[in-house]
Structures are given as C-alpha cells and as structure tokens.
Amino acid sequence: MPAAVDVRDSDSDVAEIVGVVELVDSADEDDVAEVNSPNSPPLSFHGYRRGRKLGQGGSSQVFVCSKAGCQVGFAVKAVNLRRLRMSPDVERELKKLEREVDILKDLPVHPNIVRLVDTFQEGYWFLMVLELIGGGDLFTVLTSRSPTRFQDREAAYVGNQLVLGLAFLHGKGVVHRDLKLENVMVASQRRAYANGPVLYNVKITDFGLSRFLDPSMAAACSTVGTQPYCAPEVLGEGSHSFGADLWCLGVLLFVLIAGHFPYSDLPTDQLELNRIVQRSTATEA
Missing domain, CATH: 3.30.200.20 (Phosphorylase Kinase; domain 1)
Structure with missing residues (x-):
C-alpha cells in the first residue's frame, strides 16, 4: 500500500x-x-x-x-x-x-x-x-515585454524581495547556487498607480543545486550554476560561498534593467570565459 x-x-x-x-x-x-x-x-x-x-x-x-x-x-x-x-x-x-x-x-x-x-x-x-505560483517565471515575464527590460522601480521592487529571500536562506545556512531569472517565480502583480510601473511579487524556487553551508566552511567547492550568472570564484576555483549568490543577484538585476547580460559580447567557450573573468578579476585587484 x-x-x-x-x-x-x-x-x-x-x-x-x-x-x-x-x-x-x-x-x-x-x-x-x-x-x-x-x-x-x-x-x-x-x-x-x-x-x-x-x-x-x-x-x-x-x-x-x-x-x-x-x-x-x-x-x-x-x-x-x-x-x-x-x-x-x-x-x-x-x-x-x-x-x-x-x-x-x-x-x-x-x-x-x-x-x-x-x-x-x-x-x-x-x-x-x-x-501553486501561477504567474510564470521572471525570464518569461521579461521576454514578453516590449522593450525587453524593466523600469528601475520595477527592478528595485523585485530586487528588494530577492535580497530578503537570500538573507533568509543564508541565515538558515543555505546557499542557493543557481539564482537566475528562470528560478524566480511571479506570484502576483499590480500597478503602483494607473499606467505606472508593474510591481511583481516573486518567490525563489529550484533548490536542486542548493546546499547547506556549515558555518565553519568558507565555501562549497564545486562548479555548479548557470554560466552567465556565475561569480568569478565559481568559474575559476569552483568555490561557491554566500557571496556568489549575491553576484548572481547582481547579474539578474542587470539583465532586468539592461535587457541583456553584462558579458553578452564574451565568447561562449567555458575555458576561454574562465580565463577572461580571471584576468579581469586579477586586474581589478
């Protein structure tokens, strides 16, 4: 039975x-x-x-x-x-x-x-x-808009909720490791005022790559996630800390506002992308 x-x-x-x-x-x-x-x-x-x-x-x-x-x-x-x-x-x-x-x-x-x-x-x-979250994922919402971008207030409203969600997860010792538009679901939406910006209420989903990070550990060591969102330390060393989730959030917000990835002109080859990001990081340091 x-x-x-x-x-x-x-x-x-x-x-x-x-x-x-x-x-x-x-x-x-x-x-x-x-x-x-x-x-x-x-x-x-x-x-x-x-x-x-x-x-x-x-x-x-x-x-x-x-x-x-x-x-x-x-x-x-x-x-x-x-x-x-x-x-x-x-x-x-x-x-x-x-x-x-x-x-x-x-x-x-x-x-x-x-x-x-x-x-x-x-x-x-x-x-x-x-x-049941019936509003679709944030990627679908973004790509259905014309032009394909959010107003600053709309992106800020989503970003504030994602910060709260990540702060909650990190407080429980959970690092998500794959935050991206497709893994943010729209629960509801409303306009701030007539013909004003659309305010989307969102929830983080898809915890298949997530893991608990012990407080004694500096980071989880494995290269996981979605390439355009990955932090330099993830691409270079496979080291994924709470901070890498914040990098993903930054990329996500950039895409919402600009309508494209910050590194959209870079090669898609993984090894070459790794080298470019590592060189950029070393230069900034």
Whole structure:
C-alpha cells in the first residue's frame, strides 16, 4: 500500500524543480488524453486530484492539483523514479533530488521562497506538492515585454524581495547556487498607480543545486550554476560561498534593467570565459 512521506522525516529523492508556467484554467483534448496516459502519475493521491499539465523536464512533470475542502490550488511535481534511475548521470540526479527535499522541508515559511506542502510516494512516482505560483517565471515575464527590460522601480521592487529571500536562506545556512531569472517565480502583480510601473511579487524556487553551508566552511567547492550568472570564484576555483549568490543577484538585476547580460559580447567557450573573468578579476585587484 502506498505510504505517505512526512516532509519533516523524508529522505526521498526529488529531481530538479520544473518551473511552473502560467496557469491556464481550461483543458483541451490533449490534456484529457494526458490524464489517462499510463505514463502519467496517479490521477488521485492522498486526498489530492491531479489536473492540467503545466510543464515537464527530464524525469519530472508538473501538474495543477486540488484538494477537497481547500480553497487554493497546488502544483504537484511528479518524479518518475524508474526513469530517473535509467539516467546515465543517476547518482548526480538522485543527489539533486535528495538535496532539494531536505532543504525545502527544513525551511520555515517565507513570502519570497516557494513552499513545500507535502511529499508522497506512489509506486515508482515521487510526488511533491508545492504552493501553486501561477504567474510564470521572471525570464518569461521579461521576454514578453516590449522593450525587453524593466523600469528601475520595477527592478528595485523585485530586487528588494530577492535580497530578503537570500538573507533568509543564508541565515538558515543555505546557499542557493543557481539564482537566475528562470528560478524566480511571479506570484502576483499590480500597478503602483494607473499606467505606472508593474510591481511583481516573486518567490525563489529550484533548490536542486542548493546546499547547506556549515558555518565553519568558507565555501562549497564545486562548479555548479548557470554560466552567465556565475561569480568569478565559481568559474575559476569552483568555490561557491554566500557571496556568489549575491553576484548572481547582481547579474539578474542587470539583465532586468539592461535587457541583456553584462558579458553578452564574451565568447561562449567555458575555458576561454574562465580565463577572461580571471584576468579581469586579477586586474581589478
């Protein structure tokens, strides 16, 4: 009989969080076919009912789900453990799964961090119930605008929330290691005044690369993250401290305001980029 997994005791593995795209209420024929597919996770589990598919990536899929008696909806991230274990990089993927659950289950509720509601295992499906964030990710929001940039006040409003979110994480000993536009979800939005700047309320998500950093450690040593956002010490030495998260935040805010990366004219080759950043850092020092 499938057992519920309490989020406070779970050592289960969960894959990289798939960004939840903008919520669409209506379902079409493809959605109905997906619900009945044998390759899909269970339609009902522990009082929840799976609905429209929101996205997928790797071994995981994300659906809207509802629960009887609850006025709010949820997102369920369903990880196919059987498929995951067939991955050529299975150990790394399982570690990301485990790390994500361990971090989210231990974090208290914060307005700028995505909330893990519950976890379950049904056969070879691992199910993460998360709060539903229906506004899409910040990258999608930015690229849908014309011109492709935020006003200063809009970027400052987002930046302030991300500073609060990172301060909360760092205070709990968590370094995110992959802060980028795609990993910031828009929970809601409003205009400051008629025809004024749009103020986006945001939450940090995707903790697959995150880790706890012991106070006695200066940094976590591994080269992870998304290249255009990586701090020089990450590219050069694989050393990722709390400060590297702040570098990522700086790059993110630059992109919001300018509409492009600060190093957009640099080569894409990883080794050459490393050399350029290291030379630049040495010159500044």
